[in-house]
Amino acid sequence: MRRLLAALALVAAALPQAGHAVERPLWEAGVGPLGLYLPDYRGSNTSQGYLYPFPFFAYRGDYLRVDREGIRGIFFQSDRVELDVSMYATPPVNNSKDSARAGMPDLDATVEVGPVVDILLARDRKIDYTYRLRLRLPVRAVFAFNTSPHWQNQGWVFYPNLNLDVRPEFLGGRWNVGFSAGPLFGTQKYHEYFYGVPQQFATPDRPPYTAPGGYSGATFFASLSRHIGEFWVGAYLRYDNLSGAVFDQSPLVKQNYALGGGIAIAWVFAKSSTTVVTPD
Numbered sequence: 001m002r003r004l005l006a007a008l009a010l011v012a013a014a015l016p017q018a019g020h021a022v023e024r025p026l027w028e029a030g031v032g033p034l035g036l037y038l039p040d041y042r043g044s045n046t047s048q049g050y051l052y053p054f055p056f057f058a059y060r061g062d063y064l065r066v067d068r069e070g071i072r073g074i075f076f077q078s079d080r081v082e083l084d085v086s087m088y089a090t091p092p093v094n095n096s097k098d099s100a101r102a103g104m105p106d107l108d109a110t111v112e113v114g115p116v117v118d119i120l121l122a123r124d125r126k127i128d129y130t131y132r133l134r135l136r137l138p139v140r141a142v143f144a145f146n147t148s149p150h151w152q153n154q155g156w157v158f159y160p161n162l163n164l165d166v167r168p169e170f171l172g173g174r175w176n177v178g179f180s181a182g183p184l185f186g187t188q189k190y191h192e193y194f195y196g197v198p199q200q201f202a203t204p205d206r207p208p209y210t211a212p213g214g215y216s217g218a219t220f221f222a223s224l225s226r227h228i229g230e231f232w233v234g235a236y237l238r239y240d241n242l243s244g245a246v247f248d249q250s251p252l253v254k255q256n257y258a259l260g261g262g263i264a265i266a267w268v269f270a271k272s273s274t275t276v277v278t279p280d
Contacts, residue, residue, distance in 0.1 A: 025271035030056035030232060032266035040093045041107065041194050042217065042240045043247075044100065045254035050091065056232055056266030079120070086116035086138035092146075100252050104201045107144075107194070112157060114140035121162075132165045136180070142190050155190030159183075159219065180221045184240075188213035195250035206251045214246040230268050237261040 034054035039047045093107035101107075116138035123132040142154045161182030168177055191211035202208040218241045225234035240258040242248060248256065 023275045024058075024060060026060055026274040027272045028056070028058045028232075028268050029270045030266035030268035032056065032231075032264065034262065034264040036091075036260070036262040038091060038260040038262075039258045040098045040101075041090070041252075042258040043195070043242050043245075043250075043253035043255060044098060044258070046098045046100070047260065048091075048097065054264045054266055056264075056268065081120070082118040084116060084118065086112075086114055086136075086140055088112040088140065100206070100254055103203070104197075108146045110142050110144050110154060110193075112140035112142045114138060114156075130167050134163045134165075136161050136163050142193075144193065153189075154193040155187035155213075157187075157190055157216070158185045161219070175224050175226045178221070178223045180219075182219065184216040184219050186213060186216040191216065191247045195247040195252050197251060209250045209252075211247040211250055215244060216247075217242040217245040227268075232266045232268055233264070235261065235263040 032054050034050075034052045036050040036052075037047060038050070089112065090107075090110045092109040093101070095101040095104055095106050116136055119135040119137070121133045121135055123129040137158075137160050139156065139158050141156055143151045144154050145151045159182055161180045163178065163180040166177050166179075167175065171177070188211065191213060195209065195211040197206055197209040199208045220239045220241075221236060223234070223236035225232070238258075238260050242253065242256045242258070245253075245256075247253065
């Protein structure tokens with residue numbers, strides 16, 4: 001269950017809302033499969049595949065929205081600036097499947113949550129736009145949790161990024177395509193959780209290491225999604241470049257990049273009779 005919750009939060013955060021103003025139901029509900037292929041952690045040379053049931057739900061209210069940007073409370077909104085909530089997640093790591101962390105405690109699933117300032121930089125039209133460029137400034141607290149459940153703060157991250165949403169004509173103008181890129185910064189506690197090696201877990205091939213806070217590499221997202229009749233389809237790809245990251249000397253960093261992604265398909269079996277105009 002904790003793997004599934006982390007995976008759903010990850011997918012929701014990775015599929016930015018892009019688009020074209022259309023009429024959609026106020027809410028929709030559906031279900032389908034979710035497939036993920038993810039590294040154990042950024043810099044790991046071990047990746048895992050996951051297959052989960054995928055509960056799809058969308059709500060398009062004025063002050064509360066559940067969509068491809070996750071669960072958002074709209075605290076402030078103008079033509080150019082929006083303040084809401086940002087989320088991300090990582091799955092738990094079983095160290096028996098990761099040789100770099102063999103003998104160390106397993107990594108719990110993490111959930112990141114915090115405010116994000118969203119600044120509109122450009123768009124071709126106000127309502128029925130075909131492209132939109134935004135500067136997003138999320139600051140998120142990181143919490144690790146296990147099956148107790150027990151939550152423990154593991155520091156903070158800051159991910160300033162440029163986000164481009166488009167509806168390419170060569171895809172028929174029906175696919176919502178999103179791109180985002182920017183540097184990632186983490187506190188010392190956040191980096192220590194993933195890359196620190198306490199003295200009691202040191203080996204000849206894994207010397208003790210204390211990770212500092214600071215630059216955590218650059219992150220790139222690409223995503224696409226659309227409604228096809230009674231179905232919703234979405235996919236994303238994430239690439240991280242860890243060159244120059246402050247923890248690059250950690251013995252747990254086995255490669256200076258990370259690549260992962262996922263795809264989900266949901267059959268929408270219920271929807272509201274009330275409709276709203278929304279970018280979708």
